[in-house]
Amino acid sequence: MSKALGMRCVWGLVSVLALASVTQAEVSTDVSGSVLVFPKVVYDGNNVVDAGLDGRDTIIAISNTSNNMVHAHCFYVNGAPDAFGNPLWQVTDFTIWLTKQQPTHWVASQGRPVNPSDNFPSGQDGSGIDPGAIPPVPPGFQGELKCVQIDASGTPFGGNNLKGEGLIRAGDGDVSKYNAVAILANPDLAGDGPANELLLNNTPINDGEYNACPNQLYLNHFVDGQPSAIENLNPEACTGGQCPIRTYLTLVPCSQDFENQVPSEVTVQFAIVNEFENVFSASTTVECYETTRLADIDAPTGRCTLSGGSCTTDKQCLDGLNGFCSKNSVFAIGTLGTGAAFTRISPVALDGGVIGIAEEIHYNDNGVAGRAAWNLQQNGNRYDATVDLPGGPVVDTITIPQSF
Amino acid sequence: MSTKMGFWRGALAGFTVLLTVGAAGARTIDPMGVTTNESAAIVLYPKLKVDLDTCVAGTCSLTGTACATTPECQAVQDAGVDTLIQLTNTSEFLTKVHCFYTNTNSHCSNSPATICTDANFRDVCPAGGLCVPGWQETDFRLTLTKRQPISWSVNEGLSALPLASTPGQGTPPQFNEGNIPPVLEVPFTGELLCIQVDVTTELPSDRNDLKGEATIVTTVVNNVDASKYNAIGIKAIEGRQDGNPNVLNVGGPEAEYGVFSEAVDPARFVGCPNVLTVNHFFDGANVVTHDGSLASPVTTDLTIVPCERDYLTQTANAPGATIQFLVYNEFEQRFSTSTRVDCFKETQLSDIDTRPGQEGNLFSIFSAGVQGTLTGMSRLRSVAGPDVDGYDARGILALVGENWGAGVCGEPATQGGDPKPPLQTQLCATDADCGPGGVCGNPFIKTTAANVQFQGSRAQGDRISIPLP
Numbered sequence: 001m002s003k004a005l006g007m008r009c010v011w012g013l014v015s016v017l018a019l020a021s022v023t024q025a026e027v028s029t030d031v032s033g034s035v036l037v038f039p040k041v042v043y044d045g046n047n048v049v050d051a052g053l054d055g056r057d058t059i060i061a062i063s064n065t066s067n068n069m070v071h072a073h074c075f076y077v078n079g080a081p082d083a084f085g086n087p088l089w090q091v092t093d094f095t096i097w098l099t100k101q102q103p104t105h106w107v108a109s110q111g112r113p114v115n116p117s118d119n120f121p122s123g124q125d126g127s128g129i130d131p132g133a134i135p136p137v138p139p140g141f142q143g144e145l146k147c148v149q150i151d152a153s154g155t156p157f158g159g160n161n162l163k164g165e166g167l168i169r170a171g172d173g174d175v176s177k178y179n180a181v182a183i184l185a186n187p188d189l190a191g192d193g194p195a196n197e198l199l200l201n202n203t204p205i206n207d208g209e210y211n212a213c214p215n216q217l218y219l220n221h222f223v224d225g226q227p228s229a230i231e232n233l234n235p236e237a238c239t240g241g242q243c244p245i246r247t248y249l250t251l252v253p254c255s256q257d258f259e260n261q262v263p264s265e266v267t268v269q270f271a272i273v274n275e276f277e278n279v280f281s282a283s284t285t286v287e288c289y290e291t292t293r294l295a296d297i298d299a300p301t302g303r304c305t306l307s308g309g310s311c312t313t314d315k316q317c318l319d320g321l322n323g324f325c326s327k328n329s330v331f332a333i334g335t336l337g338t339g340a341a342f343t344r345i346s347p348v349a350l351d352g353g354v355i356g357i358a359e360e361i362h363y364n365d366n367g368v369a370g371r372a373a374w375n376l377q378q379n380g381n382r383y384d385a386t387v388d389l390p391g392g393p394v395v396d397t398i399t400i401p402q403s404f
Numbered sequence: 405m406s407t408k409m410g411f412w413r414g415a416l417a418g419f420t421v422l423l424t425v426g427a428a429g430a431r432t433i434d435p436m437g438v439t440t441n442e443s444a445a446i447v448l449y450p451k452l453k454v455d456l457d458t459c460v461a462g463t464c465s466l467t468g469t470a471c472a473t474t475p476e477c478q479a480v481q482d483a484g485v486d487t488l489i490q491l492t493n494t495s496e497f498l499t500k501v502h503c504f505y506t507n508t509n510s511h512c513s514n515s516p517a518t519i520c521t522d523a524n525f526r527d528v529c530p531a532g533g534l535c536v537p538g539w540q541e542t543d544f545r546l547t548l549t550k551r552q553p554i555s556w557s558v559n560e561g562l563s564a565l566p567l568a569s570t571p572g573q574g575t576p577p578q579f580n581e582g583n584i585p586p587v588l589e590v591p592f593t594g595e596l597l598c599i600q601v602d603v604t605t606e607l608p609s610d611r612n613d614l615k616g617e618a619t620i621v622t623t624v625v626n627n628v629d630a631s632k633y634n635a636i637g638i639k640a641i642e643g644r645q646d647g648n649p650n651v652l653n654v655g656g657p658e659a660e661y662g663v664f665s666e667a668v669d670p671a672r673f674v675g676c677p678n679v680l681t682v683n684h685f686f687d688g689a690n691v692v693t694h695d696g697s698l699a700s701p702v703t704t705d706l707t708i709v710p711c712e713r714d715y716l717t718q719t720a721n722a723p724g725a726t727i728q729f730l731v732y733n734e735f736e737q738r739f740s741t742s743t744r745v746d747c748f749k750e751t752q753l754s755d756i757d758t759r760p761g762q763e764g765n766l767f768s769i770f771s772a773g774v775q776g777t778l779t780g781m782s783r784l785r786s787v788a789g790p791d792v793d794g795y796d797a798r799g800i801l802a803l804v805g806e807n808w809g810a811g812v813c814g815e816p817a818t819q820g821g822d823p824k825p826p827l828q829t830q831l832c833a834t835d836a837d838c839g840p841g842g843v844c845g846n847p848f849i850k851t852t853a854a855n856v857q858f859q860g861s862r863a864q865g866d867r868i869s870i871p872l873p
Contacts, residue, residue, distance in 0.1 A: 026441065026442070027441075028441055029440060029441060029855065029857070030436075030438075030439055030440055030441055030855070030857055030858050031436075031857060031858055031859065032681075032857070032859070045694075055694065057693040057694045057695075057698075059691065059693065061683045061779055062683075063681070063683050063781040065681055065781075065859060099736045100736060101730075101732045101736065101738070101781060101783075102732065102734065102736045102781075103683055103732060103733070103734055103779050103780055103781035104734055104779070105734075105778065105779040107691075107692070107693050109693060109694055109695040110692075110693075110695060110696065119735075119776075122776030122777070123772055123773055123775075123776050123777070123778075125690075125691065125692050125778055127734065127735075127776055127777045127778065128733065128734020128735050128776075128777040128778075128779075129734060129735055129736060136695070163681060163683065163857050164683070165683050165854060167806075167852065169693050169694075169698075169700075169808075171694065171698060172810065173698075173700055173808060173809065173810030173811075173831045173848075173850050174629075174810065174850050175806065175808045175850050175851075175852050176631075176852060177806065177852035177853075177854045178854070179854060179855060179857070218443075218492075218494060218615060220490045220492050220553055220615065220616070220617050222488075222490075222555065228621060228628075229484075229486045229488055229557060229621040229623075230621065230623045230628065232484075232486070232557070232559075232560070233456070233481070233483070233484030233485070233486055233621070233623050234481065234482050234483060234484060234623040234624075234625075235481060236481070236482055237482070237623060237625070237626060237628075273551045273552065273553065274553070275552060275553060275554055275555075275566040275567075276566055276567065276570070276572070276573075277549050277550065277551065277552055277567065277572035277573045277574065277578075278573065279551075279573070338566060339555055340490055340553045340554060340555035341553055342492045342494070342551060342552070342553035360619065360630060360632060361630075362621055362628055362630045363628070364623065364626065364628050366626060368626055368627065368628050369628060370621065370622070370628035370629040370630035370850070371630060372619060372630040372631050372632035372852070372853070373632070373852075374617060374632045374633060374634055375440070375441070375634060375855075377440075377441055377442060377443070377615055377634070378441055378442065379442070379443070379494070
């Protein structure tokens, strides 16, 4: 090859690489990605009376943000406890197709069939181009939804074209909403062999397939038991200061093995700082799926605030008109002593990363709840943080079933 | 080799390279300088609300009872809306923050003490009055010790910070300085912007240590609602602070805030996003959940604020910005509309292309009846101003909120034909949601708040002007 041609090759390669390259080394709720994680999907039952007025269901919304057709392979992971209290880790998968810029939605309890007749008359639930046959989840489902962008052949594809939201709705009409967490792909390397193994190892110091999971999650929260603003706005609904705020945390491991059906386990440490700069700590293990009241992490039992009887949940006390279940936890107001706290959530040693959301509940003294969900913030990435550790770096991996 | 043959061989080689590297249709990722996922130097809370139940046109704003004056509504303290701010210093260093409340209440032109909106000014303003938008700023400063979180109520402020007189745990011991005033006008609609500054000089800092959230809590008699969102962060670029500290350049050629992007050609600094993408339900969609047993109508609100603001001359985005909307439904059909944002805009989607208020909303392109599907995706793009030294991008940031009916219609609907038909409970916000003759029992609205997503960046930047100490 002549020198002139060689230089043209180099120029072409450099210019193309300059254009088709850099991804941000993070998972994100700000931009579209190639893997969408909905950390909290719940369905408590179809009869709101039987399930209690707080029986909940989840609406999933996903959009294709590109001008090309997009395919996604989605996985429901049911982490509800079995008879022994262990997560079921039952996986159901399906495929969706979205045309250019197409939004779609479905309800977890109902799924979404392919039914052209629901377009007439228009405006029905189900009107629109059906993205594919989406199964409903069973009553009692608690878990996550993970959608991986694929190409027409089923091979993971790093298009970064998916965005989504999850909305959790209670039987009394209360709603809370969060953005799905998007894992961005490196378009140059996503889908590299083996194609069914998605390596989350793309960072500022390493060219990988998909962006690495966060090294730390940051959670600003009100301490467990802090009286809600209801105390000042509506004192009659907060008799005796009985209008607590509760915070629930949902965590799922970044690594998933859907091929061998092996649940992942991550131990996380909590470093809690109150407004007086005092530091406290706790830890828990996330096996497949974890959703917990913060105070339950280190204090499984407590006392009803009015009767003093033992309890594990607020519902037990509320049902008996005995107030709320107060716990002697490192996350509680009795320990922290201030209204707000800042908690850093870190996986230990060489464990993989976690993704999560939080949900806050404001109660009045009758147990009427207002819920609000929000996304956690992050710091660093798991790969870079462990690259110098013996046995490191940690590479979270999502293994999807091979095509056959 | 002839020049012509050499040219075609070069083209073939380049094409081959392109196929090799780009055959998968790889999409260039375009990083931007705003984030809700990480700590930042500037945090913006676009939507703050305070209302202690106000008499508006003869009706209490929260309880809905008849009234002549606001004290009548507030005589029984059984309703209110407040916003709880959370702000944290995520670093191990003492941090100073300069914050700006902005009151965006509109007032009657012929009765400056009367708060009005575009929908109700004919009812609340004296005859002939117009509703004039407001943008009134109040600033305050405070310090945060290492990793310290604080929270406060927008209605009450925080007169004494937690470590004002007691030192923190660090060595040397650190104290809080400053206080947080309550907002000056209630009811209050507005925003809060906090900028990280140097502890000693109080000039803008290039560290990214702040994170924040806002929770809007509503209580009306026995009803409770809460919605929460992450503050929008604007990241500082280390080492880029220039000799003009009262002008903060977000993106653009002289960027001090944002990120440097090598993913665009040519590589450049980027700041506020080019396009915002919003997934939402169309207004009036009646959403069925719980396996068909529960239904509720929903509407969607957008709060849009400009990236550019001038706290020196007390203006925001003075020329205003035109926002173009592309709206896609689940049939992949595309609609478009536009609106203007001068300094702050909070609007129901259906009011964007119709007159403010309920009249005409059924004919809006954001109406479920017009769109024919329940959900859609909207893309928002502000039209940039003339390129003034690489600035005047007129970028925007936004927050999306949903309003779900939570009252219960009088009689549950039953479905015949099935020996055990499921009952469907229809939730409601007003009697109209229950059909002809229907009555909405215990009408209430439950809300959500969520951050919108970003796409793309601009070569032009935006500027934030602040007063110096």
